[in-house]
Amino acid sequence: MTVPVPRGRLETGRELAPLTWLRVGGPAEWFCQPADQDDLAVFLAALPAEIPITPLGVCSNMIIRDGGLPGVAIKLGRAFMGVEILDGHRVRAGAAVLDSMVAKKAAAASIAGLEFLRTIPGAIGGAVKMNAGCYGSYTADVIESVMAVDRQGNPHELTGIDFGYRASDIPDDMVITSAILRGRAGDPAASEALMADNIAKREVSQPTKDRSCGSTFRNPAGYSSTGAADDPMDLKAWKLIDEAGCRGLTRGGAQMSPKHSNFLINTGGATAADLEGLGEEVRARVKAHSGHDLVWEIQRIGVMVDRP
Secondary structure, three states: OOOOOOOOEEEEEEEOHHHOOOOOOOEEEEEEEOOOHHHHHHHHHHOOOOOOEEEEOOOOOEEEOOOOEEEEEEEOOHHHOOEEEEOOOEEEEEOOOEHHHHHHHHHHOOEEOOHHHHHOOOEHHHHHHHOOEEOOEEHHHOEEEEEEEOOOOOEEEEOOOOEEOOEEOOOOOOEEEEEEEEOEEOOHHHHHHHHHHHHHHHHHHOOOOOEEEEEOEOOOOOOOOOOOOOOOOOOOHHHHHHHOOOOOOEEOOEEEOOOOOOEEEEOOOOOHHHHHHHHHHHHHHHHHHHOOOOOEOOEEEOOOOOOO
């Protein structure tokens, strides 16, 4: 099978584990890092339709399975990391720029309303695709438009996107390249104080020093927690996991964090099979205990390899 050669980088058998937050996963059959959006479009247009593509961000919400990824993994690089301040309290952000960077740049430009991005691990492309959010705010709340390239290499400006809890209707084989985010007039000092407060809350309640992808399962209530860990007003995944006796549960090098039981961590030497297998064990125990079906928030992609 012939794969076109972009102006950027094209590799075969690229190891993906070093690119992921959990440091697990097999290689990509092909790995493409386009030079810019035009290069991406030309590459996709020339790529045979039967070869699958997988857009990758910083892999902060993803388990890549041990068998790796068939087809082409596409990772956007420096050309997609720009942040431009626009009029009307808006920001144009490249898909590969970190969420935290967008929050900081917006705050410095007296744009409020994007502070929640400061504590979301990952890049803007992933935040848009999965409607990332925390502390009661969601990416959907601030999106004006999204630029993306489809599987045939055609560019699209997307508006009126249908967002859900940790979801959007943007096709999986469409590569997001940038987004315009809309805030409001703000005060840099107030934004910095809010972001510092959110960071402090996270440090207290989450295992920020461990290798994890944040929340493992969606909250059954269908939205993020907006209050303290013992807030009784919504149904939280961590509480169901605790009640099923899964806090600190291990499998190989994988563990449900003792600090926050909805965080799946790699304690060292875990395989993707360890992590996914532990998650499935937790789902089974919660189902048996409370009848609730936990839904994965972490993406699991690639070829599964049975654990020996």
